Amino acid sequence: MNAINIRLSRSKQSRSDFALEVDLTLPNQGVTALFGRSGSGKTTLLRCLAGLEKNHQGQIAFNEAIWQSEAGDFLPVHKRPIGYVFQEASLFPHLSARDNLAFATKRANKEESVIAYQDVIDLLNIASLLEQFPHQLSGGERQRIAIARALLIQPKLLLMDEPLSALDEGLKKDILPYLEAVCSNMSIPILYVSHSLDEVIRLAQYTVIMDQGKIVDQGETQYLLGKLSTSRYTYQNTRFMIIGQITQQDEQWGLSTLSFGQHSLMISRTHEVIGDTVKLQIQARDVSIALSANEDSSIINRLAVYIDDISHNEADPNTVLVRMMAGQTPILASITAYSAQKLNLAIGQHVIAQIKSVAVLR
Amino acid sequence: MLLSSGDWTAIWLTLKLATSVTILLLILGTPLAWWLARTSSWLKAPISAIVAMPLILPPTVLGFYLLIFLSPNGALGHFLTNIGISPLPFSFTGLIFASIIYSLPFVIQPLQNAFVAMGNRPLEVAATLRASAWDRFIHVALPMAKPGYLSAAVLGFAHTVGEFGVVLMMGGNIEGETRVLSVQIYDHVEALEYAQAHTLSLLMVLFAFVVLAFLYATQKVNKQKANIGSW
Structure with a gap:
C-alpha cells in the first residue's frame, strides 16, 4: 500500500467554521496540488496531515505507517517524517540562516538521510545568505531558507502551504524556478497547497480541487484542467496544458515543432533540443473554432479535432466553453454563445481548433 | 554622609532578599505564565485575578493575611510547625515567601506577554522540525522570550527592593x-x-531611575527588532 490515505471528517463547530469531509488517496510520488480558493479547507487538510490539527476524526496513513486512526492513535507532529513550508517565512528570528538550517540538521534522522546539505544549498542558491539573520533578508530569501530547512529535516513527505502567497508578484517570479527545481530534483512526494492556477500548472502533475471542505475533483493536472467542470473553479482564467516533445527546429523562421500524439504545434524557437519535453499553457480565449481547414489565415496552429463537450460559462452566460480532443489531449476554447449558435456546434462534430498564442512554461 | 554598619546590613539584606525572590519567581513564574499565555480554560480569569491582586491590595492587607495564615496557629503555619519547620513570620524565609506573592504580577505579566507575542507559529515550526515539546520550549520559546525575561527580572527585583508594608x-x-x-x-x-534617611532615600531614587531607564531603553530596541522581524 504505497500511497497517502486520508479520511477525515469534522462537523461544523460554529457558524464561521466549515465542515471538513475528505476521503482521499494520493500518489506517494511527484507533486500533488491541493487547489481551491481560500477557505476551501486545503490548508486545514495539510495541517491535519502534519498533525498540527487535532480535532478532526478520521484516519491518516502514509504508506504502511498509521499517523492517525479512528481508534484515537495520533502520532505527534515531531514524530511524523514530514517537512513543512509555511505560508509566511517562518524562520526563527533569534537564529542566523545557518543556525536555522542547523536546527533541522541536528534533529534529522541521520540513518535515513538522502538529501545532501550542499545539494540543498546549491539548489536554492543560498550559500551567500547563511550568515544573515532573518530580519536582514528579503521575503523571498527568507522563504528559500525556509524551504531548505524543510528539506534538511530529511522528510519522506514535503508539505508546502502556499509558500509564495505572502510574496509580491515580482518575488513570486524569482522563487518559482527554485520551487520547480525542488519539485523536479527531489525524489520525495510533495503536497502543494495553492489557490494560484499558475503555480499548479507549473509544479503539479496531480491536482485535487477542494471547495467548502470537500474534494470536488481530482486527477492528472493536464486532464483535470481539460475538463469543462473544472472551469468553474478557475473562473475567468480557463486554460489548459499541452505536454509534448520537440521534434524539429526551424532555424530560418525561428520556430520549433512540438509533437504530442498524432498532432503538432509550432512555437517560437526554444532553448530545448530535439527530444526534450516541453509544457505549454494556453488560454481558452486564445483558441477559436473553424468548421473547415481554411489556409487563408495568419494563425499557424490549426489542429483537426472533434468536439467532446460543450457548456455555458457560469460566470458569463454570453460565452460558451467547448472541449475538443486532439487524440488524448483536451483542447479548450472559450467562444461567444452567438458563434456557437451560428456554427451550429455539436458534440461529436469534427472541427479545426485555431490556437492564437501559447505560453511555454519553463 | 557615611553609611552606618546598620545601613550596610540593611542594604546587604535587601539585595539578598531581592536576588533570591527574583530567581525563585523566574523559576516558579515560567510555568504559570506559560499556562496563562496558552490556556483557554475558564480558570484563566480567576487565576489571573489572583496573580494581579497584589497590584491593587494595600501591602498591609496582604501582609496581615500572610501573617495570620503563616503564624503557628494559622492554617499553613500550623501544618509547617507540625512537620518541624520553624514559623515563617519574623524570619528571612518568611520575608522571601511574602515577597514572592507580593512581586508575582511584576514577573508573570512580562513573561506572559512575551509568550503571547511569540504566538503559536514558532512552536509549530519547531514541531515540524522534529523538536519535542521540551526541546521546543528550551530552544525556541525561551530564547524568543528573552526580552520578557529581562523585564520580568528587572521589575521583580526592583519591586522587591521597594516593598515596605508587607515587610513590616x-x-x-x-x-x-x-x-x-x-x-x-x-x-x-x-x-x-534625617541625614542618614536622606542618604539611603537618594540611593533608592537613583536605583529606581537607573532600573527604569534601562528597562525602557531595552524595550525600545526590542520593539524595533520585532517590527522588522520575520513573523
Whole structure:
C-alpha cells in the first residue's frame, strides 16, 4: 500500500467554521496540488496531515505507517517524517540562516538521510545568505531558507502551504524556478497547497480541487484542467496544458515543432533540443473554432479535432466553453454563445481548433 | 554622609532578599505564565485575578493575611510547625515567601506577554522540525522570550527592593534578619536621623531611575527588532 490515505471528517463547530469531509488517496510520488480558493479547507487538510490539527476524526496513513486512526492513535507532529513550508517565512528570528538550517540538521534522522546539505544549498542558491539573520533578508530569501530547512529535516513527505502567497508578484517570479527545481530534483512526494492556477500548472502533475471542505475533483493536472467542470473553479482564467516533445527546429523562421500524439504545434524557437519535453499553457480565449481547414489565415496552429463537450460559462452566460480532443489531449476554447449558435456546434462534430498564442512554461 | 554598619546590613539584606525572590519567581513564574499565555480554560480569569491582586491590595492587607495564615496557629503555619519547620513570620524565609506573592504580577505579566507575542507559529515550526515539546520550549520559546525575561527580572527585583508594608507586617524589624532598606529608612526618620534617611532615600531614587531607564531603553530596541522581524 504505497500511497497517502486520508479520511477525515469534522462537523461544523460554529457558524464561521466549515465542515471538513475528505476521503482521499494520493500518489506517494511527484507533486500533488491541493487547489481551491481560500477557505476551501486545503490548508486545514495539510495541517491535519502534519498533525498540527487535532480535532478532526478520521484516519491518516502514509504508506504502511498509521499517523492517525479512528481508534484515537495520533502520532505527534515531531514524530511524523514530514517537512513543512509555511505560508509566511517562518524562520526563527533569534537564529542566523545557518543556525536555522542547523536546527533541522541536528534533529534529522541521520540513518535515513538522502538529501545532501550542499545539494540543498546549491539548489536554492543560498550559500551567500547563511550568515544573515532573518530580519536582514528579503521575503523571498527568507522563504528559500525556509524551504531548505524543510528539506534538511530529511522528510519522506514535503508539505508546502502556499509558500509564495505572502510574496509580491515580482518575488513570486524569482522563487518559482527554485520551487520547480525542488519539485523536479527531489525524489520525495510533495503536497502543494495553492489557490494560484499558475503555480499548479507549473509544479503539479496531480491536482485535487477542494471547495467548502470537500474534494470536488481530482486527477492528472493536464486532464483535470481539460475538463469543462473544472472551469468553474478557475473562473475567468480557463486554460489548459499541452505536454509534448520537440521534434524539429526551424532555424530560418525561428520556430520549433512540438509533437504530442498524432498532432503538432509550432512555437517560437526554444532553448530545448530535439527530444526534450516541453509544457505549454494556453488560454481558452486564445483558441477559436473553424468548421473547415481554411489556409487563408495568419494563425499557424490549426489542429483537426472533434468536439467532446460543450457548456455555458457560469460566470458569463454570453460565452460558451467547448472541449475538443486532439487524440488524448483536451483542447479548450472559450467562444461567444452567438458563434456557437451560428456554427451550429455539436458534440461529436469534427472541427479545426485555431490556437492564437501559447505560453511555454519553463 | 557615611553609611552606618546598620545601613550596610540593611542594604546587604535587601539585595539578598531581592536576588533570591527574583530567581525563585523566574523559576516558579515560567510555568504559570506559560499556562496563562496558552490556556483557554475558564480558570484563566480567576487565576489571573489572583496573580494581579497584589497590584491593587494595600501591602498591609496582604501582609496581615500572610501573617495570620503563616503564624503557628494559622492554617499553613500550623501544618509547617507540625512537620518541624520553624514559623515563617519574623524570619528571612518568611520575608522571601511574602515577597514572592507580593512581586508575582511584576514577573508573570512580562513573561506572559512575551509568550503571547511569540504566538503559536514558532512552536509549530519547531514541531515540524522534529523538536519535542521540551526541546521546543528550551530552544525556541525561551530564547524568543528573552526580552520578557529581562523585564520580568528587572521589575521583580526592583519591586522587591521597594516593598515596605508587607515587610513590616510579616517580617517586623529585626536587624540582619528582616530589617531591609525601606524599614531602615523608616527607623532613621522615626529617630529624626534625617541625614542618614536622606542618604539611603537618594540611593533608592537613583536605583529606581537607573532600573527604569534601562528597562525602557531595552524595550525600545526590542520593539524595533520585532517590527522588522520575520513573523
